[in-house]
Amino acid sequence: MRSRLITVVGVVAASATLALGASACGGNSKGGGDNVTIGFMGDLTGENSGIVIPPKQGAQLAIDQYNATNPKVKITLKTYDSQGKGEQAVPLAKQAITKDKIAGLIGPTFSSESAQADPVLEEGKLPNISSSATNAALATHGWKYWHRLIANDNVQGAGIGEFISNGLKAKKVFIIHDNSEYGKPLGETVKATVEKAGAQTSEDAIDPNGSDFSATVNKVKAFAPDAIFFGGYYSAGGKLIKQLREGGVKARFLSGDGSLDQGLAKGAGGTNADGSIIGCPCLIDPSGTASAASKKFAEDYKAKFHADPAIYSAEGYDAATAFIEAVKAGNTTPEKINDFLTKVDKPGVSKEIKFQSNGEPTATDVYVYEVKGTQLPLLGSAKNATVK
C-alpha cells in the first residue's frame, strides 16, 4: 500500500513538473490534413448497450465504406462510452472537444445524457447528430449544433396513437409506462392522441427494475381494454407481456421504439408477444423491402457484423453519412461541417438526410412492426398500415 501511495504521489509530482517544464508547446495535432475524427458517444458497455451498439456499428459501416474508397481525407471513428449517464457524458464531451478535437459527434444516444452533454457540445461548437435520442424537449433549446435523425417522441406517440385509433379501432386503451424520461412522455402522448380520437383510457406505471408486475396486471384486468400501450424498454416490456398474458389479458399489446427488439418476444416467452405492434420512427428492414438502399445496407451490415441490422443501425449509418457528405464536400472543421449540415439533403437508408432549422429531421415517418415469433417484420407506415 505504502509503495503505491508513494508511486501515486511521485507520479503526480512528476507530471506536474513535466507540465511546468514543457511550457507552451501544448497544441495537439490538429484534426486537419488527411484525417478527420468523428466521435460516437453512448452507452457502449452498460445495461442498455444492446440498443447503442447497432447504431455504432451502422456508423462504423458507413465510415469503413467511405474509407475504402481511398478518399483524400480519411475519417476515423472514436468511441466514447458514457454508460448512458449524463455525469459521464459531460466530461467526455469536453474531452472530445478540447483534447481530441474531433470534427463531429454521433450521439449521445439517450435523451437524458443528451440534456446534460448537448449544452457543452453547443458551446464547444461541435456538430452532433443523435441517432436515437427522441425526447421532444431537446429541440426546444435553440441549439445550433444539435441535430437528430430520428423523429421525436411526440411524433412517434402521435403516430402510434393514430394507429391505435385508426388502424386498430381500439376504444378502450390502457397506457403503461416505466416512469422513465423516455417512457412516460411517450405514454402521455399516446394517451392524449387516442383520447382525442374518442377512446377511453386508464394508466399505470411499472418499475422496470422490479420483476413482479402483477399489481399492474390486475389493474389492466379490471379495466378490460382493447389495446395496451407500453412506453418503455423491451427488457421490461417482455416481462410485462408475459405477465399480462399469464394473467389472462388478451388485448393487443403495443409499444414504442424502446421495445423494438427481439428481446421483447424472448422475454415474453412462447407466442405471448405474437401480434404485438411496435411503433418506431426508425426503419429496421433486414429483408430490404423498403428500398434498394435499405436492401444494400442490410446485406453489407450482415456481411460485416454477421448479424441483421437492428434498431437504429440505419440511423447510425445515416448520421455517419451526413458527416461523410460534409467531409466529401471539403469540410474538415466543426464549424464548416455544421454549416454543411444545415443544407445537407441526401437520401439515406432510413430516411431523407435533411434537417429542419431546429435540428429535427424533416422526415416524420413512423413505422410499425408486428411481432412474429422472435422476428419483427415491418408492417408499414403507421399512417396506413393495418393488421388482420
Place this chain on the structure above:
Amino acid sequence: MNTLFSQFWPYTIDGLSLGAIYALVALGYTMVYGVLRLINFAHSEIFMIGTFGVLGALHLFGMPSNVGGFALVGLVLALAVVGGVASGGSAVILEYVAYRPLRRNNASRLAALISAIGASLFLQQLFARLVIPQAFGLPKEKGALPVQGHFVRRTDVIHIGGFELSNDRLIVIVGAVLMMVLLDLFVNRTKLGRGIRATAQDPETAVLMGVNIDRIVTATFALGGAMAGVAAALYMLRFEETKFDVGFLLGIKAFTAAVLGGIGNLRGSLIGGIVLGLIEMYGSAVFGSEWQNVVAFSVLVLVLMFRPTGILGESLQQARA
C-alpha cells in the same frame, strides 16, 4: 381504490406469492445478522447466483417446455436443490473471501459492510461481463440483459368466483412456507441449529460450550444462502427470467422485510415478507404502481417508529438483558 375491491383476491394472492419470495430471501439477511450483526449486502447477489444456477441447469438438461401438474412440482423440487446448492455454496465462499479475513482482523462492522458492497458490485459485474455471456453463449454486450427460460405451463388449480389460484403461485407460497417451517425446525430442533442460536445469543458463552464459531458462521451462511437459492428456484418458476442485477431491488425489499418483521427473528422474516408483499400490492392498487416502493418504505418507517425492533422483535438472540 375500486380496482382493489374488484380485484381483491388477485392482489392478495400476488401479494402473498411476492411476499413469500421476500421472506425466503430475508432469511439470509436475518440469520447472518443474528449471528454476526452484519448486513450481508451481497446476499442479493447470492440470490442472483441461485437464479442463474437454476437457469443454467435448465439449459444444461435441455430446456423443458410446458411442464405442469405434478411434474412441475417435481421439477421445482429439483431446481430448488440446484439453486440451494449454488447459492449456499457461493454464500460460503463469499463469507470466506470477503468477511472472514475481516473478522480475523476484528474489523468494524462498517468495514464489513463496505466489503459487502464491494463484493456485491464485483459479483454483479462478474456475471454481467463474463459468466452470463460465457454460460449462455451471448455476445459480451448482452451479458447485462435479461436471460429467459420458459418451462412452466400455468394453470388455475383453484377457481371459485373471483378467487383464482394458479399452480405457480400455489407452489411459490406453499414452497416458501414449507422451507420456513423446515428451517425453523432445523434451527430449533437440531444440534447445529442450537449452536447457531447460542452463538447469536451469546457468542462468548457459546465458545465455552465448545462451539466452533467459524463453523457456525459457515453454516449460517450456507443455510441463509440455501434459502435464497430455493427462493431463486421459486422466483424462476414464477418469472422465468433473470438478470445480473435481479437481486438488487429484491434484496433491498427482502432486507426491508427482515427489518419489518424484526431482524434476527426467523419467523419475523415470514411475517415481514408477507406483510411487505401485501402492502406493496394493495398500495399499488390504491395509489398506482409507481408508488409501490414509496408505500413499502413508508410503512417500514411507520412501523419502526412505533415498534423500533420490528413486528416480532429480535429473537435469534432475544433481549439480552
Place this chain on the structure above:
Amino acid sequence: MNDTTNRNPLTRLRDGYSSFSDSLHDRWATAPRWARWVVYLVLIVVAIILPADGIGSFMSPYTDWPTLLFFPIGGYILLAIGLNVVVGQAGLLDLGYVAFFAIGGYAMAIFGTKMHMDFWEILVVGVLLSAVSGIILGAPTLRLRGDYLAIVTLGFGEIVRIVAQNTDYIGGPNGIGGIPHPPTLTEWTVPDNGFFDAIGLGGVQPFKYGALDGKPYYYLMLLVIVLAIIFSKRLENSRVGRAWASIREDEDAAELMGVPTFKFKLAAFAIGAAIGGAGGVVYASQAVSIIPNNFPFILSATILAAVVLGGSGNLPGVMLGAFLVAWIPERIRGLQEYRVLVFGGVLVLLMVFRPEGLLPSRRRKAELAEGEGGMGGLGAEVGGPVTVAAGEVGE
C-alpha cells in the same frame, strides 16, 4: 484468537504502512503553527494548479480532467466530508445520503428555472432546505438503533428519488432542464504568459461559468470544499465535535455527562444534510439538466465506501477515499467494461487488508486495532449492538 506472533510478509507490509501513517500523524500533531500554515498554503496552490493539462494527461487520459475534478472527484469529496460528519463523527449509519444531494440539486433546478433566483441565493436556500430535510428525517428515526437507522435512511433515499420521479411539477422522470449556470463573477482572465501558460492555466477565466470549461466549476467546488473542511474541522474541535465523539463512543455515558444526545445527533444529520445539499446545488448548476436517476442508491453506497475506505472520522483520509473512489473507475477506463468489476474487487481487497481505512483517524484506529477476541470484532461500532439502554449502565 488473535495470534499476535504470526507475522507473514503481508502483515508486516501492513504494519509498515501503519507506522508510516502514524509517524505522519505524530509529526503533524506536533508541528508548529507556521509549518501547518505552510502545508495548507502548499495544498491550496496544488489544488489550484491541479486542473492543468499536464497533470490531466496522466490523471485522466480518457476524459476531460477539469470536469472530472469537478464531478465526480470534487463532488464525491464534498459529499464524503458531509457524510463523514454523520458516519465518522457521530457514528450514525446513513445509507440514504444521496437524498440530500438530490434535494440540493432539485433546489437549484427549481429555484433557478422557475423562480429565476441567482446561484448564490439558491446555494443558501438549498443548504437550508437540505438541513431542514435532514432534521425532518432525523427527528422520528434517530431513536432507532444503528442498523434500523441504516435501512430507514436507505428507504428515505429511495422515497425522495421516487417522489421526484412521480411529481410532474418537477418534471417527473424528465427532471428539469435548462438550469442556469452561476452568473459570471468577473471576466478576469489568467494572464496568457510565462508561468501560467507553463502550468497550463494561461487564458483560463476562472470565474466565468460557461458550459465548456470545467475549471471554473472546479474552483467553485474547491471553494465549497474548503469551506466545508473549515466548517467540519471547527465543529470537530469544539463542544459539538466532542459531543459527537462521546455519543459514538458511549451514548449512555455521554448523556449522563450532560450531553443532550438526541439534539446533537439531529445536529449531525442536519450538518451532513446541509453539506450534501450544497454539493447538490453546485452540481446542478453545472449539469444544466438533472433527472431523478442522477441520484440512485448506489451513489449513497459509493460515498459511504469512500468514507470508510479513506478512514472514517479522519478528514484527510475521507477525502483521499473519495478521490480514489471517484478517480479509479475513470482512470481505468482502459479496462472498459471490466472497470466496475475491478472496482468492486479492489473495495473488498482494501477492506480485507486495511479495514480501518487508508488514513484512519487515530481514535478510530485504536478502536479497531483490538476487538474483544472471538466475535467481538464484528461487534460494536456504528450503532453497536443492543445497548439495552440502561441494562449496561446498571448491574
Place this chain on the structure above:
Amino acid sequence: MSETAAVPVEERTGTPVLELREITMRFGGVVAINGLNLTINEGEIFALIGPNGAGKTTVFNVVTGVYRPTEGQVVFGGSRIDGKKRFQVTKRGVARTFQNVRLFHNMSALENVMVGADAHHRTGLAGAALGLPWHRREERDGRVKARELMEFVGIAHRMEETAKNLPYGDQRRLEIARALATDPKLLLLDEPAAGMNPTEKEELQGLIRRIRDTGRTVLLIEHDMSLIMGISDRIAVLDFGQKIAEGLPAEIQNNQRVIDAYLGVPADAS
C-alpha cells in the same frame, strides 16, 4: 420500610440534598429496590454498601435518570428529578462514575473531561462553526477547568493520552475528573476503588475527602471496607433491594445483620 431506618443519625451535616422517597424499582417480575427511603445531607460522604446484586447500582441509576422508578419520588435540591432526562439531571448538579469504567475510550483524557465541562456550555453549531468569541471563551474556560480538575485528581501528566491507554487507577480518577467537570452538587461514585492497589486506595481516600471539602456531597458505593470505614460520614446497607441498616460506620460495623448479609451466611449458621 421505615422499621429498619430507625437508627438515629448524628446531625452534623447540613440540609438534605437528595431524598429518595419510597422508591420501588421493578424489572418485569423482579423487584430490584423495594420501598427505599434515603436522605443524603449536604456536605457529607454517604456510603451505600451491600452484597453484589443488592440493588446499589440500581439506586444510582434511579437517581441519575437512567431508570424511572416504578414507584416513589427522587427529590434533589428541593425539586423532583425522577422522570427527567438524564442530561437534565446532570445539568441540575448530579454527576456519577460507573462501576465498569465508562470513559470515552478513544478520546484524549483532556477531551473526556472537557465533555463534562461542556454540560454547562451553550455553544451551538453556529458558534462553533464560525468561531464566535463566545465559543472561544467557553472553549478556553473548558480547557482551563479540565486542566485544573486533572491536576486536582492527580493525573495532570496524562492530559494528551488516549483514555484507554491510561492505567486502570488513572482511568478511575479520570472518570471522577470528568464527573466533577459537570460541576455537581452531588457526586455519585460507583466502586471507585475497584482495581486499585493499596497506595492508590489511600490516595483515593484523600481525593474523596478533598472533593467533599470543596463543598460537594458524595454518595459512594464501595466494597472495600477499610475505605468505607475510613471516610464515610454515614452508611446505609442494602440487601435484596431493602435498606437493612443505616448509621455511623462504627454502628454498621457491629450490626449482626450486616455482617450476615455482607460476609455471607456461613454454611453452618443455619
Place this chain on the structure above:
Amino acid sequence: MLLEIKDIHVHYGKIAALKGVSVEVDEGEIVTLIGANGAGKTTTLKTISGLRPLTRGSIVFDGKDISKVPGHKRVLMGIGQSPEGRGIFPGMTVVENLLMGAYARRDEVEKDLEEVYDLFPRLAERKDQAGGTMSGGEQQMLAIGRALMTKPKVLLLDEPSMGLAPMLIKQIFEIITEINRRGTTVLLVEQNAQQALQVAHRAYVLETGTVVKSAEAGALLNDPQVRAAYLGGGAEAAAGPTA
C-alpha cells in the same frame, strides 16, 4: 498438576488486566480465587477458557500447553466454565441450555442429563421453560449444570453466589462441594470470600492483576488481613465476632 497457570499477562488494549498471575490446581481440589472487583479474577478464568489471548506466560492443562489452543477445543479437553453473569441463553429452554453443554461431545448425553437433574431437581421441573425467564438462583443452577454437561475435568465457576439470596447461596455451595466430591476439580472465583474459603481447599488472593497471597483456605479464613480487606475497619473489627 491438572491445571497450571504460569505467569500469565493479559492486556486489554494497552492496559494490563493481569500482570503475571500464577495459579496451580491439583486434581480433586477446590481452589478459589478471591479479590475485589477489578482484581482480575474473571479475566483469569476467561484466559483459561481461551476467550482472552495471552500476551505472556502459559497455561498447561493435563500436561499439555494449551495457550494457543482455540477456546472451543479446550472445552473438549475438559475445561468447563460457568461464566460471570451466568451466560444463560435466554431464548433457549432449560433442556436446550443443558444440551448446549454437551455440544462438542459425540457420546450419549442422557446419563449426564439425568445426573444434572439429580443434582438440581429444580431444573428437571422446569425443563421446558425459557432460560431467560428463570430466577437468578435457577439460572445459576442451570449455568453450573450446563458446565457439568461438558464433562469437565476442571470446572471453572465465576461468582456463583452473585445476586442470590442467602438460602440459595448456601445451597449452591453445598452443590459445589458435592460436585467436587463426585470427582470434578473446581476452580472457583468468588467475592463472597467467607463462603468460598469454607468450601475450598486452597485459595489465592488477587489484587490489581497479581496474586498477593496464596494459602490453605482455612488459614485465610482467619487471616485478619483478608478479613480487613472484606469488612474493613482495622483491628477491632478483625477481632470482632466471627459469625
